[in-house]
Amino acid sequence: MYDAVIIGAGVIGCALAQRLSEYAGRFAVVERAPDVSEGASKANSGIVHAGYDAAAGSEKARLNVKGAGMMPGLCARLGVPYGNPGAMVLGFDESDRETLEGLSRNAVLNGVSGCRVIGREEILALEPHVNPAVVAALLVPSSGLVSPYELTCALADTACENGVEFLLDTEALGLSHDAGVWTVRTSRGPLSARAVVNCAGALAGVLHNQISTRPVNIVARRGQYYLLDHSVPLKFRRTLFQVPTRMGKGVLVSPTTHGNILLGPTAEDIPDALDTATTRGGLDDALKKARLTDPEADLRQVITTFSGIRAHEAGGDFIIGRVEGAPEGAFEAIGIESPGLSAAPAIGQELGDWVAWYLKLGRNLSYTAPRPLPKPFSGMSDAERREAYENDPEYGRIVCRCEQVTEAEVRRAIRRPVGARSLDGVKRRTRAGMGRCQGGFCSTRVMELLSEELGVGLEEVTKAGGQSRVLSAPLREAARDE
């Protein structure tokens, strides 16, 4: 019997698991995907929103501002890339001024300081590559950046090191309650727990509606992106939003924590919450809108395109806490769309404390605070590189040339508490394969390392778990079968 089972290993589930691991109890996270951070947490804009736009008084506004405030310290403790370049919300029409002034007033109500509306001249002085047709902008100094999947993986590691079990490749199929005990029916058999927490992202609605008297309608809202190569000097320093629309914050042009440029996302409501395909129309739309901000956006710099699914709840706000109308012990954090990433540290903390209070759990006296992830080789000084090599000569072998990832780092990513099990898992933890050649050169070596470290045959190595095997058969067998 678990004290609590968390459903979903995205940034919310992992932040919650990390918080709960500070309490004495038995916890599990179940995740349908073969790795953590496989849903919206791996495919979003990576922005730590300041919190100027969510409706004053909403959970979104409160948790965004609180979470964004926690983010720099959390990232430093975990060793996860974080940056604070600031942002601008660009207006290209005279009528946008009013909207921007409104956002500025809203910022004050939400407790976000330093925002102000600036004119064209100041915009172009700060960001010279912005479309000169810009009229006005809201300058948001406290807007930040985080690497969302690295954050999620690091939270999962901390939770795992402190005893939380991660049951991956395990889909939660249903919830039932009997005599004070919850049963989570999963694809690998039932789990019993005193409490359950639904953090299932875009798929959370089904589970919620099984047990709640107040049904929700979680809409899968897809966003398509272009990722551009990192260049020196960086073309834009800040995150550049456009004036928001009914469908969200609109298309942004933003640097990432690794110096790439991201264009997107679109916002399309789709029926299948797992349909992360990109479409011609969506990509064209993202580019067209991004070109309003950056008319010179250069498609030759594109290294990949992707899409992610936000879990939009029709009511528009986060739904966090006890599941309404359900028996005791059912909790949830659902409808966590933007600014969910920014709010994640706050949601994890508040909800974790609440669940622990409900379960009457004491402190985990053997809790070990996270050790920050080591600095990546690519970001080290020569002296640091020499030292790293002294300690581990596998820092001398570059596996991924585009992102300068070493063999030592790939091996460690596989050996982490919630370690990489696939090419994509290695990519998200080390950046090997995330650069301009997209794994063309390094994937064969990474496959060998996965095979070696996991003790499986090369043909069993997958791109992303499940059916995604990279190879079909050794040559001699392929020839024999025909």
Next chain:
Amino acid sequence: MSEKVIPVDLLVVGAGPAGLAAAIAAKSAGVMDLVVLEREDEPGGILNQCIHNGFGLHRFREELTGPEYAWRDILKARELEIPVHCGTTVLSVTRGKRVTAVSRERGLEVYQARAVILAMGCRERPRGALAIPGTRPAGIFSAGTAQKLVNMAGFMPGRRVVILGSGDIGLIMARRMTLQGARVLACVELMPYSSGLNRNIVQCLHDYGIPLLLSHTVVDVKGRGRLSGVTVARVGEDRRPVPGTEIEYECDTLLLSVGLIPENELSLGAGVRLSPATGGPVVNDKLETNVHGVFSCGNVLHVHDLVDFVSRESALAGAAAARYLQAGKPPFDRVPVQDGQGVRGTVPQRLDLPREGEPEAVDLMFRPDRVYQNHYVTLSAGDRVLLSQRRLILTPGEMAEARLTPEMLKALRGSALRVDITPQKPA
């Protein structure tokens, strides 16, 4: 491991065919203090995975496999006692020719070179760069990655294959995968002509009955874990898909052979200026970049079709680096070389002609921007025509050449040189 800087006269980045040929030429010309750094564990570069034959026809008048071709240069480099450090990745090159590299054997090393030859080769354009819509399953490989998996690791990447792009590696892999028992359903090319060598289209597609669909592209990718199929459509003259022309292919593998990109990240760090037409450095007739003493050759300079020409070009760079080290740079006049009508990516982009003494002949290399039949390659300076030669066929898939003789170079008299493809011989 020491922190001291290692002085060296000539440092060559890369021990593929370009780096080896350059180092051999430099050492033969008397550069005794040189080192070649290679990131892979063996010298030879991409040739090591090219186990098909057809290499060396021009240079050796023999048909060699890739490894056989590479082996000749590797032996020569050994004979000349050229130090080639493998497993060594160059991390940066500065404008001042300070080179930082790392290896498992020796850790971090910093070299101070007097001259550098950049011979890093090229990389394949990945799927992401084309923004092909659809899912992102396993089973999509660049042709070179698939080649490495089959020829080096001994594994088949899949059984039912569609190839996008008709670059040479894709064509070679169509044949290779077929011979290993896979079904290659089609080779799909966006342009109305192939970007591969004609001999490869015949020997790798036609001989195996694999259809080549020109003016077609992949418009959708399907499958969640592993690739399950692709949709191919015809494109119009604007290269946009024409609705209603879709063909569905059930396949577990999509190979991409959609272009090679000179790998110049190190060059950029050194302050080397790149040409938008070639993606490689802007060089003079000695293959020297805008940074004095930094030379460039092979596929990092511009993507070649044939290794024979890589070797020839790189030997030139090696000899030029030797001369630079021995004699410095004599006074010269700079003459730009311009891409004219129908011409893309002429290398070199400028001629540094000595003020004194006889200039040496220069081979210009370029690609036509489309297929031309029965046209003239014309070299001119202002309104003076220096050369106009008839060519029966010019295609973007095959690099074209024209030779500037010492007489023509003298006749330039300081004006810019233009390369044009014209329907008629100019008057």
